[in-house]
Amino acid sequence: MVFDARETKVSAKHAEIHQEGRSFHIFDLQSTNGTYINGGKITASELHDGDLIELGLGGPRIKFELVPIDEAEEPPVEGAQKDANPPIAEKEPPPPPQLELKKAEPPAEEPKHKLGQTTVEFLINDAIRRSRKKQNAGWIVAGAAIIVLLAVLAIVLFRTNTSSSTFSEVAKHNQNAVVLIRCEYLVKDSNDMVLGEKSSDGTGFAVSSDGLIVTNRHVVRTWEYDSDLKERNLTGQLKRLLVLFADRKQSEALPADVYRLSQSPDVDLAVLRIQQFRDMPLVQKLNPNLGLLHQGDPVVLIGFPLGSQLLKMTGDQVARTTLTQGVVGRVADNFIQIDCRAEHGNSGGPVFNARGEVVAVITSGLVDSGVTGINFATPIRAAMELLNRE
Numbered sequence: 001m002v003f004d005a006r007e008t009k010v011s012a013k014h015a016e017i018h019q020e021g022r023s024f025h026i027f028d029l030q031s032t033n034g035t036y037i038n039g040g041k042i043t044a045s046e047l048h049d050g051d052l053i054e055l056g057l058g059g060p061r062i063k064f065e066l067v068p069i070d071e072a073e074e075p076p077v078e079g080a081q082k083d084a085n086p087p088i089a090e091k092e093p094p095p096p097p098q099l100e101l102k103k104a105e106p107p108a109e110e111p112k113h114k115l116g117q118t119t120v121e122f123l124i125n126d127a128i129r130r131s132r133k134k135q136n137a138g139w140i141v142a143g144a145a146i147i148v149l150l151a152v153l154a155i156v157l158f159r160t161n162t163s164s165s166t167f168s169e170v171a172k173h174n175q176n177a178v179v180l181i182r183c184e185y186l187v188k189d190s191n192d193m194v195l196g197e198k199s200s201d202g203t204g205f206a207v208s209s210d211g212l213i214v215t216n217r218h219v220v221r222t223w224e225y226d227s228d229l230k231e232r233n234l235t236g237q238l239k240r241l242l243v244l245f246a247d248r249k250q251s252e253a254l255p256a257d258v259y260r261l262s263q264s265p266d267v268d269l270a271v272l273r274i275q276q277f278r279d280m281p282l283v284q285k286l287n288p289n290l291g292l293l294h295q296g297d298p299v300v301l302i303g304f305p306l307g308s309q310l311l312k313m314t315g316d317q318v319a320r321t322t323l324t325q326g327v328v329g330r331v332a333d334n335f336i337q338i339d340c341r342a343e344h345g346n347s348g349g350p351v352f353n354a355r356g357e358v359v360a361v362i363t364s365g366l367v368d369s370g371v372t373g374i375n376f377a378t379p380i381r382a383a384m385e386l387l388n389r390e
Contacts, residue, residue: 001062003055003060007055007059007060009033009055009056009057009058009059009060010031010033010055010056010059010060011029011031011032011033011056013029013031014028014029014031014035014055014056015027015028015029015031015035015053015055016029017047023046023047024046024047024064024066025044025045025046025047026042026044026045026047026053027043027044028042028043028044031055031056032056033055033056033057033059034056034057035053035054035055035056036053036054036056036057036199037051037052037053037054038051038052038309038344039052039054039199039200039201039306039307039308039309040198040199040200041057041196041197041198041199042196042198043195043196047064048064049064049065049066050063050064050065051063051064052064052309058312061312061313166298166354167298167300167323167325167352167354169356170300170352170354170356171300171302171321171323173284173356174205174283174284174302174350174352174356175246175302175321175323176245176246176247176281177205177206177245177246177281177282177283178203178204178205178245178246178283178302178303178304178321178349178350179203179204179205179206179213179243179244179245179246180201180202180203180243180244180246180304180307180308180319181201181202181203181204181213181215181219181220181241181242181243181244181256181272181348182199182200182201182241182242182244182253182307182308183199183200183201183202183219183220183222183238183240183241184197184198184199184238184239184240184241184242185197185198185199185222185223185236185237185238185239186236186237186239187223187229187234187235187236188234188235188236188237189233189234190233190234190235195234197239198222198236200219200222200307201304201306201307201308201309201344201345202215202216202218202219202220202304202307202345202346202347202348203215203219203303203304203345203346203347203348203349203362204219204243204272204348204349205283205348205349205350205358206245206280206281206282206283207282207283207286207383207387208282208387209276209280209282210273210276211273211274211275211276211277211280212259212271212272212273212387213243213256213271213272213273213274214269214270214271214348214350214361214383214387215269215270215271215272215347215348215361216268216269216270216347216348216361216363217261217262217265217267217268217269217270218265218268218347219270219347219348220238220241220258220261220270220272221236221238221261221265221270222236223235223236224236224265225265238258240255241255241256241257241258241272242254242255242256243255243256243272243274244319245281245319246281246319246320246321247318247319247320248318248319249317249318249319250308250319254274254275255274255275256272256273256274257272257273257274258270258271258272258273259271259272259273260386260387262382262386267378267382268363268364268378269361269378269382269383269386270348271383271386271387283350283358284356284357285355285356285357285358286357286358286380286383286384287353287355287357287358287359287380288379288380288381288384290331290333290336290359290379290381292353293328293331293336293353293359294328294331295328295329295330295331296327296328297327297328297353297354298325298326298327298353298354299325299326299327299328299338299340299351299352299353299354299359300323300324300325300326300340300351300352301323301324301326301338301340301342301346301349301350301351301352301362302321302322302323302324302349302350302352303321303322303342303345303346303348303349303350303362304319304321304322304345304346304349305322305324305341305342305343305344305345305346306343306344306345307344307345309345310322310345324340324341324342325340326338326339326340326341327339329374334378334379334382335363335376335377335378335379336351336359336360336376336377336378336379337374337375337376337377338351338360338362338375338376338377339373339374339375340362340375341373341375342362342365342375346362347362347363347364348361348362348363349361349362350362351377358380359379359380360377360378360379360380361377361378361380361383362375362376362377363376363377363378364376
């Protein structure tokens with residue numbers, strides 16, 4: 001691919017993609033500004049369907065897609081006669097997937113009409129149309145059906161608007177205390193030799209005017225949880241942590257230090273510390289009482305899904321948070337299961353109840369397994385114990 005000369009982030013020979021059997025690998029050709037995959041800097045990496053390749057941080061982005069050759073085959077001609085006894089052909093191995101690179105596009109806008117509005121209108125109009133063909137008794141039944149439908153619609157809209165209004169207030173008073181965290185680290189081998197640099201994004205939230213921020217341990221020590229690095233007997237070393245408060249420009253990111261870590265990676269919590277500043281936004285309240293949380297209770301997650309990558313795709317000049325609404329699926333002693341949709345980058349974000357209290361820290365999910373409706377959060381009680389607070 002050749003880019004316009006104005007794309008100054010791209011080197012003359014920036015990167016190469018090689019096919020090895022049925023897989024593809026990308027290699028950085030010692031470019032000036034580096035090659036990034038899904039926000040992480042690489043020197044060499046295997047590519048997977050849907051990966052976002054970035055040529056230089058802030059440079060052009062390319063979406064990597066694998067298209068099966070079968071999709072490119074032309075459909076059969078209409079009217080063509082099939083052989084009643086076609087010859088039996090030897091089966092050939094499936095062809096390798098074809099490579100397709102596309103410029104990354106921002107996600108399409110969500111439809112603006114309310115959920116169920118079109119369906120309800122159709123049911124009402126259909127009831128009226130059918131009722132005109134019947135006797136007076138039919139009119140009475142149709143009229144009753146319309147009244148019932150309108151009543152159901154009113155109840156649904158009332159509950160939706162009430163819930164939306166509640167969580168709108170939660171976001172209004174808390175979202176500016178949510179932060180985007182960027183972790184840059186060195187990858188080392190068993191001889192402590194530096195092999196390259198990587199980076200990852202996560203979410204956190206400010207809890208103290210002293211500059212303390214709660215997040216996940218795996219956000220700031222990614223290499224401890226990276227199975228690929230472990231299999232290759234590689235480790236990592238923290239290079240730099242940056243914290244960016246919501247609604248602020250990237251140039252306003254603040255350096256951070258690791259203040260405390262959970263004793264075990266299984267607990268997966270960390271506390272960062274930044275230089276305190278005047279009028280630092282904080283989440284309003286933490287509620288460690290799991291006895292007040294029940295299955296079916298509404299909750300919301302506020303954070304930065306996909307990290308800085310989503311902000312680039314949507315063209316945001318400042319860090320905009322994303323709110324996702326759901327309900328509690330299960331409550332256990334050491335985790336809370338919720339059905340809020342969460343992506344890479346949401347890790348470390350606060351989970352709020354309808355009263356605007358932080359009840360948990362989103363920690364993990366099954367998105368890598370293709371399951372998007374099951375995510376797990378660590379009760380905020382564990383984070384408060386790490387902070388030595390009641």
